[in-house]
Amino acid sequence: MRLTFLGTGSAMPVPDRVQTGLLLESADRSLLVDCGSGVLHRLSRTDVGYEGVSTVLLTHHHLDHVADLLPLLKARWLAGEEHLEVIGPTGTKSLLDGLLDVHEYLQGRVDLSVREVGPTSFSVAGFEVSATETEHSMDCLAYRFSAPDAAGDVVFSGDGEATSGLAAFADGAAVLAHDCSFPDDVDVSNHPTPSQLGRALAGRDVGRVYLTHLYPHTRGRHEEMLESVRAHYDGEVAIARDGLRVEV
Numbered sequence: 001m002r003l004t005f006l007g008t009g010s011a012m013p014v015p016d017r018v019q020t021g022l023l024l025e026s027a028d029r030s031l032l033v034d035c036g037s038g039v040l041h042r043l044s045r046t047d048v049g050y051e052g053v054s055t056v057l058l059t060h061h062h063l064d065h066v067a068d069l070l071p072l073l074k075a076r077w078l079a080g081e082e083h084l085e086v087i088g089p090t091g092t093k094s095l096l097d098g099l100l101d102v103h104e105y106l107q108g109r110v111d112l113s114v115r116e117v118g119p120t121s122f123s124v125a126g127f128e129v130s131a132t133e134t135e136h137s138m139d140c141l142a143y144r145f146s147a148p149d150a151a152g153d154v155v156f157s158g159d160g161e162a163t164s165g166l167a168a169f170a171d172g173a174a175v176l177a178h179d180c181s182f183p184d185d186v187d188v189s190n191h192p193t194p195s196q197l198g199r200a201l202a203g204r205d206v207g208r209v210y211l212t213h214l215y216p217h218t219r220g221r222h223e224e225m226l227e228s229v230r231a232h233y234d235g236e237v238a239i240a241r242d243g244l245r246v247e248v
């Protein structure tokens with residue numbers, strides 16, 4: 001399995017990080033996880049391209065995770081691709097219906113199927129996925145992915161607090177990409193700080209943790225953030241960046 005961080009930013013733009021998007025590839029299958037603003041352009045730089053991604057899995061419906069959904073649909077239509085499947089938490093169907101109500105000319109351009117999922121296990125695009133709810137300002141799911149060709153699992157936290165439940169969900173995974181939106185001195189809820197993340201992960205066994213969903217407040221403070229996590233958690237920790245590819 002290969003993980004590519006397409007977008008590692010947040011709702012507040014910085015030049016080198018677009019909004020949230022991860023590309024997972026296994027054998028000849030690919031899966032896009034979240035599709036925030038800028039992700040479609042990042043996807044166009046990959047070998048798979050937007051032509052090769054027919055399935056999108058959403059963690060939640062905040063704009064920085066869904067803004068490029070219709071641009072992706074339109075790009076696939078223009079490229080002659082006929083299908084798009086969008087999977088996400090409850091409300092995904094009405095989100096797509098609403099978007100297509102506003103942009104009526106895109107209705108029926110591709111064969112669009114929408115599936116809603118809860119905190120359970122399911123298959124998507126050749127990946128086995130389990131989901132759990134996160135603590136965020138709207139319903140959000142974290143996902144754990146396994147694939148036949150992978151030495152270990154990949155976990156993506158979506159948006160949300162660092163909790164012991166999420167840490168247990170990620171235990172034993174090869175890779176955990178976790179929301180770490182702000183440095184320690186920003187008083188915030190619905191997203192974790194590095195110290196909170198380190199405390200939640202203490203005693204857990206994850207191959208490597210990547211901090212992502214980085215707000216502008218984190219610029220120039222990466223080392224300090226990594227040290228804050230390491231103060232509580234002794235595994236490998238790194239800062240994600242757009243374009244980073246990880247083989248699992």
Ligand SMILES: [Zn+2]
Nearest residue numbers: 060062136159
């Ligand atoms: Zn969010």
Ligand SMILES: [Zn+2]
Nearest residue numbers: 062064065159
């Ligand atoms: Zn977000």
